[in-house]
Amino acid sequence: MIAIVKAAELFTRREEEAVSPKQERAVQEILSRVKREGDTAVRELTARLDGVELAQFQVKESEIDAAVATISPGAKEALALAARRIRSYHERQKSNSWIEAEEDGTVLGQLVRPLARVGLYVPGGRAAYPSTVLMTAIPASVAGTEEVVMVTPPGPDGEVPAITLAAAREAGVTRVFKMGGAQAVAALAYGTESIPQVDKIVGPGNIYVALAKRMVYGQVDIDAIAGPSEIVVIADENADPVYIAADLLSQAEHDPMASAVLLTPSASLAEGVTNELQRQCEALPRAEIAAASLLNHGALCITRDLAEAIELANRLAPEHLELMVEDPWLWVGQIKNAGALFLGPWSPEAVGDYLAGPNHVLPTNGTARFFSALSVDDFSKKTSLISYSQRALLRDGPGVITLAEAEGLQGHAASIRARIEKEE
Amino acid sequence: MIAIVKAAELFTRREEEAVSPKQERAVQEILSRVKREGDTAVRELTARLDGVELAQFQVKESEIDAAVATISPGAKEALALAARRIRSYHERQKSNSWIEAEEDGTVLGQLVRPLARVGLYVPGGRAAYPSTVLMTAIPASVAGTEEVVMVTPPGPDGEVPAITLAAAREAGVTRVFKMGGAQAVAALAYGTESIPQVDKIVGPGNIYVALAKRMVYGQVDIDAIAGPSEIVVIADENADPVYIAADLLSQAEHDPMASAVLLTPSASLAEGVTNELQRQCEALPRAEIAAASLLNHGALCITRDLAEAIELANRLAPEHLELMVEDPWLWVGQIKNAGALFLGPWSPEAVGDYLAGPNHVLPTNGTARFFSALSVDDFSKKTSLISYSQRALLRDGPGVITLAEAEGLQGHAASIRARIEKEE
Structure with missing residues (x-):
């Protein structure tokens, strides 16, 4: 129901819903x-x-x-x-x-x-x-x-x-x-x-x-147009396959286009997660959706080490990234691209979806490279304020004139000159 | 070369360049x-x-x-x-x-x-x-x-x-x-x-x-797609028509689609500015562009009072707004929508275009209602961090389960239950 893939196969970008x-x-x-x-x-x-x-x-x-x-x-x-x-x-x-x-x-x-x-x-x-x-x-x-x-x-x-x-x-x-x-x-x-x-x-x-x-x-x-949603879990050999499978399924049940990916250096963990996915999926009312998602957009990838897992996650730039590793804070500084970062076994994605506090409207489909969660900033606007004094204008005016003339904008220069000349 | 218009005539939105x-x-x-x-x-x-x-x-x-x-x-x-x-x-x-x-x-x-x-x-x-x-x-x-x-x-x-x-x-x-x-x-x-x-x-x-x-x-x-650029000047009867005309022209010389608008309760100031526009425009190398802009998208509007001028400016939501009035700081709190605000006679738009410090990439064509100047934020991204403790998850878990079930997402609920059950 989920494929074990090589790193290179992770990077097929899901197409957005085609518009006719x-x-x-x-x-x-x-x-x-x-x-x-x-x-x-x-x-x-x-x-x-x-x-x-x-x-x-x-x-x-x-x-x-x-x-x-x-x-x-x-x-x-x-x-x-x-x-x-x-x-x-x-x-x-x-x-x-x-x-x-x-x-x-x-x-x-x-x-x-x-x-x-x-x-x-x-x-x-x-x-x-x-x-x-x-x-x-x-x-x-x-x-x-x-x-x-x-x-x-x-x-x-x-x-x-x-x-x-x-x-x-x-x-x-x-x-x-x-x-x-x-x-x-x-x-x-x-x-x-x-x-x-x-x-x-x-x-x-x-x-x-x-x-x-x-x-x-x-x-x-x-706001940004939301694409299909995704989770990446990075786990070490001591992580609990029960939790990981449950978290992958909580993403997969959203939508057949959703993507759930595990990156781990531990082959035995990957095997444990595969078994758990099978077992837990059957019990879900939305089993069909989750299974379709895992089959088409899910992946388990065995990495050389945790460092490679982090590097792959940075390239994937996932909406949700769980770090199910010992001392997750040690790795935070290496995570470059992720909408939301969940640390340790007690931070399942679902707690962030509903009530931890951070926003669940997050950048999807690799856009965490440059987009961020919905925030207070999205409902604010800024106005720049400029109040020059006469002294400051007389001092900086010649610089403005020089730059305006370099751009061929004599009217800009003239608006400064009008003020300087009046004072002379 | 510039029309004196009624307030209602100010609100014709300039069309963006048509795309074939x-x-x-x-x-x-x-x-x-x-x-x-x-x-x-x-x-x-x-x-x-x-x-x-x-x-x-x-x-x-x-x-x-x-x-x-x-x-x-x-x-x-x-x-x-x-x-x-x-x-x-x-x-x-x-x-x-x-x-x-x-x-x-x-x-x-x-x-x-x-x-x-x-x-x-x-x-x-x-x-x-x-x-x-x-x-x-x-x-x-x-x-x-x-x-x-x-x-x-x-x-x-x-x-x-x-x-x-x-x-x-x-x-x-x-x-x-x-x-x-x-x-x-x-x-x-x-x-x-x-x-x-x-x-x-x-x-x-x-x-x-x-x-x-x-x-x-x-x-x-x-970044936002820039539309035609604009300036609105709000001035009282003591403002200097020489400065105002120069600043309107510094906008108008950009582009025949640029817009330069004066809002003032003083008819005599409006007349002085008209005369100055005529005189100063002739001296500009880009006189033709400036004249086309003033003719098609420029306006002088005589308002009942300064309060009405401010109200009109808020509706126009201009890229640049100059307050050429006594005590301009008194009015700052009433300005709701403007990309950049220039206070007093020594703050011509040109100083902001080149070197005052604030950014000159500003929201145009009325979008200052919701957009802001280019800023450091535009080159930053944010990642939410969630590190729940076991204690916190056991406390908040039931709330997550309730909300997930209300949305029909049993897999989300199951990811919390897997953790709660293990602890019991």
Whole structure:
């Protein structure tokens, strides 16, 4: 069910879901209809695509109250714990505005301010993703964003799952709208009668959502388009095959395109993990998905030593990287590329997916080489501040003139000269 | 030459340069040729598109030495001053890695590391842009990026302007390659025999460069695609029309698509600025470009008061915003959206373009609502750290299981249960 491969075979990049011209045209059409017709278009598209007739999109506060009341105490507690830990981690990410005041009267600085209004896309339909709500809404709320608007497709009954609404309440979402697909992205990007235009849209979705986000980019900001998800586990001979197999399966059960890879210098560990994968996979409700993922995108690779395992992991630049080795902190400095790093046997990926604190929206498919987890920064913008004094301008002006003239921009030079000449 | 307009007329979004399907196909073709054939393709494309036959692309250290020796002392000094100030400003932007160690043994954190290798695109051909070199290379160097590779199209003589090479030396660029257009972007994104694959490509270019960057996005990271550039000046009745006109012209001379807007409650100031624009524009070598920009995208708008001017500026979200008013610091808290803010009469935009310190690569065309200036962050990536203790996992595990089960992900729950059960 999983292949033992050589190092070189690890580097076949998974192709992203192919987009057909027909899908592109369909999304383009939805975007322009919603831009032109607003709510009317969203209402018709929701009836046609989600099979639900909605009189109004916004979920009322009283509906959220009612939903929260149906949640079990255990679930309520788990949401609160997760929200608390996620909030506490993201509070550490906040940047302050700063200034530097120089003796000559010059003041330079950087203002850091929250985006005013953001839109969260939370997948729905038949499943509920409360963790996506927490992981996208809390960084926005910590950044200070005043309006955090959430859209999620209604289920066949026209409702949003109670636990999704409870998560929205817990995370400080300001308004929830029942809409999904490209039409929801369009509504957030352009605004309609009932939904306000936002500055940024974040959150995962299907191919139509991803296409729509890509097309409205520039009109609003978006987060990185998520590709198939992956885990790499680096383990030494003393690691527990039971834990490793369980963690690989927790990745593989997401999606047949997900990838789970073990890198270890120990052939006997690899064998133990293979056996455990077989045993544990059978017990999973999503065994079929997990097995397809392991078969097509899973791999066990026996490395010369741990150093080679680290080197391979750096080249793979995985979304999740577990270090199941003795003294994992010894190796942290050698890990160059990973979205999130899990150290030791008590840090399974699942704890990071739900409630350790760090964000679970992570760079996928090798992009950890240059992308990072969703963070408070993603909901902040910066403005540079320049307040020159007369003295400083007279001193630095000649340098500006020299450089502007070197670039053939005499108007730039003239704007400095106008000030210098006036003073002479 | 510039229209006095009503507030509502300010909000016509300038269209981006239209892309023809023919241009798209041409760029696609260039990308796949360079990916397949490497240097051979780049060499042929450089001969065909830049009209230059090159034996090798990399500019030798001795050529850079020779170029630096030809630079006037004044230019050398101006470059050094600009580099020093830009470096000093960007040093303030650096983020540290951090950890939070909890009493139960849990350690959470965030590693901040530089991108390993970045590519700078510097326009060339008939003009030189040393300021682009400084503004893109220095943040990378401050972030700690080890390899800062620069590409720039050779001039008709096959050379790169001496001042561009001097700027590269000053800014810590590690290698300079003579190549431009989509072929240079492809070489950076895929790597060839002579040019290494990078993690991110930044810097402005023509429509072919912009298209190529968009197409390789995901394979590597890119910076935001720059649109037409703009300035908004907010001024009160005591502001100097000579300075304001000079600053508007310094923007307008860039490009017929550039936009220069004055917002003022004072009709007499607006009249003074109109007269000054006429007078000063005539004296500029690029008068034709500036006049076209002012005619098509320039505007003077008489507002009710300063508060309305600020409100309009926030809606415009300009790249550059000058506050030529008494006590400009009083208004800073009301400015929500601006790439860079210039305070008072001694802070013309040109000083920020070249050497005040903040970056001149700024969000354009209203995107300051959600984008920020190029910064050290753009050359850094973050890895989340999660090191749970056994005690913490046993405590938080049940919460993870509850949330995983709510999402139908039993494999996630099982990875926690495997650990809890073993301990019981």
